[in-house]
Amino acid sequence: xxxxxxxxxxxxxxxxxxxxxxxxxxxxxxxxxxxxxxxxxxxxxxxxxxxxxxxxxxxxxxxxxxxxxxxxxxxxxxxxxxxxxxxxxxxxxxxxxxxxxxxxxxxxxxxxxxxxxxxxxxxxxxxxxxxxxxxxxxxxxxxxxxxxxxxxxxxxxxxxxxxxxxxxxxxxx
Ligand code: AR6
Numbered sequence: 001x002x003x004x005x006x007x008x009x010x011x012x013x014x015x016x017x018x019x020x021x022x023x024x025x026x027x028x029x030x031x032x033x034x035x036x037x038x039x040x041x042x043x044x045x046x047x048x049x050x051x052x053x054x055x056x057x058x059x060x061x062x063x064x065x066x067x068x069x070x071x072x073x074x075x076x077x078x079x080x081x082x083x084x085x086x087x088x089x090x091x092x093x094x095x096x097x098x099x100x101x102x103x104x105x106x107x108x109x110x111x112x113x114x115x116x117x118x119x120x121x122x123x124x125x126x127x128x129x130x131x132x133x134x135x136x137x138x139x140x141x142x143x144x145x146x147x148x149x150x151x152x153x154x155x156x157x158x159x160x161x162x163x164x165x166x167x168x169x170x171x172x173x
Contacts, residue, residue: 011039016112063098083121100139
């Protein structure tokens with residue numbers, strides 16, 4: 001799979017899938033979640049409410065991923081994942097690994113060819129960006145692609161993008 005590291009706003013990407021760093025409620029929040037909901041429009045919140053009413057009455061557990069349409073975004077689908085919250089004691093790297101792995105699996109179920117990830121858990125949820133870069137890149141590098149051909153990490157600033165680019169060089173050799 002081709003991997004790119006980009007600086008910018010993930011809501012502008014036209015990959016088939018944009019991954020959202022959501023919370024268990026799926027009902028929106030700050031950070032990238034807020035940006036995605038603003039850009040996708042109110043139908044995204046309605047779709048998330050419908051998921052809560054039907055398949056996820058207790059919300060989406062940490063480390064799991066679920067898809068909705070992307071509505072007004074250039075992407076086709078939003079895959080919502082719930083990163084671990086370090087501030088609430090969720091420091092098990094397997095939880096973060098699971099976010100990337102389940103998001104990739106959901107994208108494959110959708111027959112997506114491209115996917116964009118933000119730095120899940122590296123903002124409000126307080127994880128060290130180096131750790132997020134390592135885990136995210138390892139999971140994408142370890143993924144056996146079905147339909148997926150391309151993965152992007154879309155970072156909000158050049159400092160974060162530098163961390164991801166250096167980690168990519170280390171891991172991909
Ligand atoms: N495009 C790309 N990256 C962004 C964007 C954007 N438009 N906006 C922010 N980031 P965060 P978390 C970066 O806090 O740590 C929400 O309230 C940001 O700089 O969005 O997983 C949810 O509802 C950081 O590097 O997600 C949850 O309650 C990265 O995205 C909680 O925050 C992730 O930061 C999730 O916290």
